[in-house]
Amino acid sequence: MTSQTSREQREALIGSDKMQGAVVYCSDGSRIGRIESVMIDSASGKIAYAVMSCSGGGAHDRYPLPWSLLSHNLALDGYEANITDEQLKGAPKYCRDEPSDWTSREQGQMLNDYYNVAPM
Amino acid sequence: MTSQTSREQREALIGSDKMQGAVVYCSDGSRIGRIESVMIDSASGKIAYAVMSCSGGGAHDRYPLPWSLLSHNLALDGYEANITDEQLKGAPKYCRDEPSDWTSREQGQMLNDYYNVAPM
Numbered sequence: 001m002t003s004q005t006s007r008e009q010r011e012a013l014i015g016s017d018k019m020q021g022a023v024v025y026c027s028d029g030s031r032i033g034r035i036e037s038v039m040i041d042s043a044s045g046k047i048a049y050a051v052m053s054c055s056g057g058g059a060h061d062r063y064p065l066p067w068s069l070l071s072h073n074l075a076l077d078g079y080e081a082n083i084t085d086e087q088l089k090g091a092p093k094y095c096r097d098e099p100s101d102w103t104s105r106e107q108g109q110m111l112n113d114y115y116n117v118a119p120m
Numbered sequence: 121m122t123s124q125t126s127r128e129q130r131e132a133l134i135g136s137d138k139m140q141g142a143v144v145y146c147s148d149g150s151r152i153g154r155i156e157s158v159m160i161d162s163a164s165g166k167i168a169y170a171v172m173s174c175s176g177g178g179a180h181d182r183y184p185l186p187w188s189l190l191s192h193n194l195a196l197d198g199y200e201a202n203i204t205d206e207q208l209k210g211a212p213k214y215c216r217d218e219p220s221d222w223t224s225r226e227q228g229q230m231l232n233d234y235y236n237v238a239p240m
Contacts, residue, residue, distance in 0.1 A: 012162065012163070012223065012225045013161055013162070013168050013223045013227070014160055015157040015158070015160075015171070016136035016139070016158045016159075017140060017157040018157075019136070019160065020136065036137075037135040037136045037137040038135070038160070039133040039134065039135055039136075040133065040134055040135075040139065040158070041132060041133055042132065042133070042134050042192040043132070044166075044240070045166055045167040045187040045188070045240050046164075046165055046166050047160065047166070048133050067165040102133070103132065103134070104132055104133065107133070120164070
């Protein structure tokens with residue numbers, strides 16, 4: 001076992017409290033925001049999507065992102081988002097200060113449809 | 121669709137920030153602790169286990185619990201744990217103030233073995 005493999009295995013599980021606040025990077029390495037929380041399907045125990053607060057744009061905007069588009073990068077100590085600027089510009093979002101109804105599975109499916117990814 | 125079904129669907133997804141701090145009840149209705157965080161397998165996006173701080177016993181003790189043993193109870197606004205007092209007494213635990221190595225998948229499997237549950 002290499003030390004790299006050992007490290008990956010050791011850090012295979014991440015606490016939700018540590019995940020919250022982690023920086024999200026775009027494919028080109030620029031910061032696009034931070035993970036504010038992850039939405040979990042209580043029955044299956046799977047993440048439906050992550051909620052990202054954006055670095056630019058409206059400070060109160062929250063972007064729900066399919067979890068499958070985020071990959072943990074140990075070196076960056078953050079997450080890389082496999083999304084384009086164009087996708088983000090027209091993406092579903094909601095305002096932090098307004099009541100949102102983003103707690104149904106249908107919303108998660110709608111997100112997957114927008115980003116054209118399969119459910120995890 | 122009944123209003124109950126509608127409510128369940130609406131609250132199918134729960135934010136990690138809301139999950140943290142939720143009360144955990146035993147099968148007999150007594151409080152046994154609170155969810156401090158959930159440990160997530162970054163690759164699969166699935167919860168491996170929840171970390172519970174205990175109401176009784178050592179205030180610094182943290183009990184990792186398999187997610188499959190917890191069920192969300194809307195009426196209680198918390199989680200019911202399908203575990204017995206006996207199981208909890210001898211259960212794996214660690215101290216909040218000590219470094220823990222509970223971030224490997226093997227630890228999750230060890231927990232499942234102790235509580236005799238299948239991986240989710």
